[in-house]
Amino acid sequence: MKYLLLISVFVIATCGLVYELVAGTLASSLLGDSVTQFSIIIGVYLFSMGIGSFISKYIRKHLIPTFIRIELLIGLVGGFSSSILFVLFEYIEAFQSLLYGLVTLTGLLVGLEIPILMRILKDQFDFRDLVSNIFTFDYIGALLASLLFPLLLMPRLGLIRTSLLFGILNVLVAIAAVYVFDAEIRRKTMLRFSAVVSLTLLIIGMVFAGNILSYSEKISYQNSIVYAKSSPYQRIVLTRKGERFRLFLNGNLQFDSQDEYRYHEALVHPGLAAQDSPRKVLVLGGGDGLAVREILRYPSIEQIDLVDLDPLVTDLFTNRASLSLLNQKALTAPKVSVFNADAFTWLRENKTQYDFVVVDFPDPVNFSVGKLYTLRFYRELKTHIAPGGGMVVQSTSPYVAPKSFWCVDQTLRETGFRTVPYHCYVPSFGEWGFILAHDQTWIPPDKYPENLRFISPETVRQLVHFPPDMIARGLECNRLNNQVLVQYFEEEWSKYE
């Protein structure tokens, strides 16, 4: 019996360290920064064990049943900890609180078990032997766990199965204790029943571990956030799934690398290819450099000025290897100058005229972005377009928000432009709209740069056609003093979502 108990010390110790390692690995894989995560997890865990040991002195009676209950609890909490954390990671905001809560709870329970076990065994051993044996087995268990975990458990079983397996071991210790101390426990049935239920739950967990894993991976992989930061202007989130990137500004999708070529080819080429050897191009918004990448396909281009409000966005797309690969290092090209400024203010302070202007602002989701879609703004912009030049404006979805789309068209026409609205299908966005604005009539180009994947003379012929469900009429002109566009936009998108 003595040996049985010592074996259980060994098992308990192994389990305890495994839970700690599981939590550390999980935290660093989900939250990044492994040094910090491991260090904090270890600290919190050891501290909680200390609290557990401290509390143990207030447990005075029924030591054996208490010990068994603690073992069962550790088995359940430790066993299911990684499943819970994986599944909830995507759903709860205070993930770190949950993580540290679970770590604290496990640590507390683990801290309780050794002192209680020592008190149970104090009559069976000489005190000198007891302390020596318990700590010997404790540390051997720890060594075993720290070797097993990276070499065998993680590669073979993965985090979810590892923690479940050690949960089962904890429960087995409890069951063994029920038998060993059979004579000394009074209400055995209840304990036995709890033990069987815990064991069953954990075994079920083991069986379905594959499902838990694939479920949690599905949700987390889809949205694995590789960059999230708030600038003074917006919340920038970049997600990655394999080679596929998505950029969100204030929660609104800006592009999906899988199909952004459709959007950016449609944005740039119908207008730019119609220009006779364009030299100077201005891009407003579009800090991702993807429109610039398309503009750089024209050998006649000498100067591209990009004005984007947020230095955080342009820096991200200049300095991150994976992202500058996406825009083919467009933002560091010698022809390109990047200005971080508000477009309206910048235009009022600069007098350069351009052959073509690409207006790629976020949708008019609020009054401050809405200012960049007003008559006053387009009037300012018009003075920056060289004679014979033109511009294109991304104008939200004419399918979801026809009033908004045609309001932009109306405003451009009141500015004195001739407009050509067109739209294309971008799978991640849906049906998306653009408006060309010129002083003269736009003649569809019959030639485009080589190697385009979407835009061609045939495609463009289709893009300018609008079916009835994408048409709205009788809209007001958007002005600084009415900002009707923001109202149309809010009304239409809130209905859609």
Add this chain to the structure above:
Amino acid sequence: MSERKKFSRKKFLKWGLAGLGVVGGLTFFSGIFADRKRIIPGEIMGGNAEIGHLLREAIRADVVEELEYDIVVVGGGVAGLSAAWELKRRGVRNLILLDLDDKVGGNAVSGESNGSRYPWGAHYLPLPNLDNRDLLNLLEEFGCLTGYQNGLPEYEELYLCHAPQERLLIHGLWQEGLVPKVGAGEVEQAEIARFFDFVQGLKGRLGSDGKPLFTIPLDGSSSDARWRLLDQMTFSDWLSKEGYASRYLLWYLNYCCRDDYGGTLETTSAWAGLHYFASRNGLAANAAPNSVLTWPEGNGWLVNRFYMALKDFIRTRSLVFSISEQSDQVLVRTLDTQTKEVAEIKAKKVIFAGPQFLRKYLMAKSGRKNGLDLSCFSYVPWVVANVHLSKRPAGIGRPLSWDNVAYGSDSLGYIVADHQLLGQRSETVITWYKALTEGKPADERKAAQSRTYSEWQETVVKDLEWMHPGIRSDIKRLDVWIWGHGMIRPEPGFITGEDRRLAAEPVGRVHFAHTDLSGISIFEEAFSQGLRAAREVLEEGIV
């Protein structure tokens, strides 16, 4: 055993509680301490407290400079600037405008720091009525009115108040517009609609003499006795006589009285109350009928345009302390508030564009006029605070707007000074207003001037915290301006009264121009008063 266990549990509990107490206490006190420790910098601006002292000095001083001008304009508020502007436009060059402060502008003065501009007083101009040709021409000259389309003026979009314009905090929610809507029942809504239908019907309506019942400038309004009688009663009495009892409507109308007239429903004449709603009929080709023109520095923008046109004729820091009429000229004595030197200016004509209450101090003889009683000129004190914030205030409901008001507050809320600026920014300056309407103007004035900066700061911050809990920690600076004689108040009987008419009449070679001669303190009236005085002078000829 059982005793011991109880004891130890108790002890454990006790220590635990004590520990919690200590932690909680520390947090609590550190919170208070942190709040106490955070001192918001700022000061009380304006209000020349040493004027009394300067005046005594001036009277004793010898004249060290003698000057001669055809026309002297005393006072560089909008009325004085308008008079000088008209005189210059009509070819007068031998002209000087004297102003006490460092900068001209009077109530429309503005401030600037760290690249932010903000008003210290008047901050907007409603679209002028189409028959107010003088004002439309002025705006055209200032580049604010860009042309006409089908007979309607087109304004520079940058200067038209941008959307979103107004929001009201009511029942914890920011709603659009200032007329309370949230929680208004059908009866209230119907009453509100009835009032607005009524005043809408008054717009452009003509009296028995063929003049509009209510118009701007106010003196162009009809003298139809039936309507003029409304000036004899308070707005409050008129409203109850007409059966208006909606709490929301009355709050809103009281707010309007405080905002435009510095009075309450009980101290404002019913005629003036209706004038506010029925006199404005401005239209634009590119804006809604009720639009306003505004700038980051408020009406300081207009003042600066005047200043650019007149700067060769302006002398600031100039305290006029005596205007005395001789047989063939007027002697104006003025003290340079910096050098403390006195100049005597001989003028053929003087336009006194200061408030009437100063007449008795400045004009020994001309100040008195048979039967004129200046005691009915009632001036309300105002407090304006410019609050520099590190973060733009938000709230539940409508987003931050140009004008932000809280239902039930005794302040007038705040406007966002950079609302008209383009580009996104996180920092901002908000301008908070309050008309001290509670007690008698003289008592309120005295009380306001005796309060310390910290007391005023607390008043402003408390009011803002009511609208935006926690805003205190975003305040980087808070300056306060006390306007002792903020503006004239149209109390019952004043507008139709004889004294107002008498006060506007020239005394010898001295002519008068100020909004207190209109009875309502708005840019349009100041401008019109200035033009009137200038034209009187020109008509008489400068001899």
